[in-house]
């Protein structure tokens with residue numbers, strides 16, 4: 001049976017795990033997620049005074065890194081979990097965060113120079129709607145960074161064991177992390193996702209795989225249709 005991505009359930013799950021989300025990210029990625037996020041964002045080559053939207057911003061990791069590498073830019077973080085947003089605000093007190101759904105963005109056309117989404121799109125039931133909203137709100141030639149799990153080869157299976165082990169030794173609710181494993185294994189591999197992005201009007205300009213392909217980012221540019 002495929003994983004249930006009912007938006008209400010997803011929001012409830014992230015509200016529930018928010019208090020230990022960062023700690024678990026450090027444990028299950030063996031500390032690598034911060035470095036991968038930093039490399040991906042550096043490769044976006046953000047120009048000063050840009051307008052940036054970070055979708056599915058969670059606890060605000062991207063905002064913190066963007067603020068360091070492009071301090072003169074304006075960043076908005078958007079997420080559908082109030083509890084995750086509270087933590088993002090604590091981490092980035094000066095920054096703007098808003099509650100919202102990435103499949104129905106409260107912004108006009110061509111508003112952002114850059115849109116980022118890290119480990120977020122995988123959780124969205126109507127992925128095509130989210131991609132079309134990213135396209136709509138991005139300026140022509142604007143860039144979109146997508147970072148998430150990558151291919152489903154053997155190293156990705158090792159990751160599943162690491163997650164199960166960490167959840168067990170920390171006595172956490174397995175259901176939420178079972179969702180993580182299932183959603184990872186059902187998520188299209190980067191080649192499939194790139195086709196979805198291209199179908200919506202994006203052109204791939206850069207891709208990099210990490211940890212033997214377990215994690216991957218793609219940078220895409222909005223082309224006129």
Ligand SMILES: C[S@@+](CC[C@H](N)C(=O)[O-])C[C@H]1O[C@@H](n2cnc3c(N)ncnc32)[C@H](O)[C@@H]1O
Nearest residue numbers: 014056057058079080081084101102118119123
């Ligand atoms: C795995 S976390 C990633 C957080 C952060 N980007 C990071 O890399 O650590 C996924 C986030 O996506 C948010 N989310 C899921 N569905 C969403 C939607 N439809 N619209 C906005 N945010 C959503 C969740 O609330 C959660 O905070």
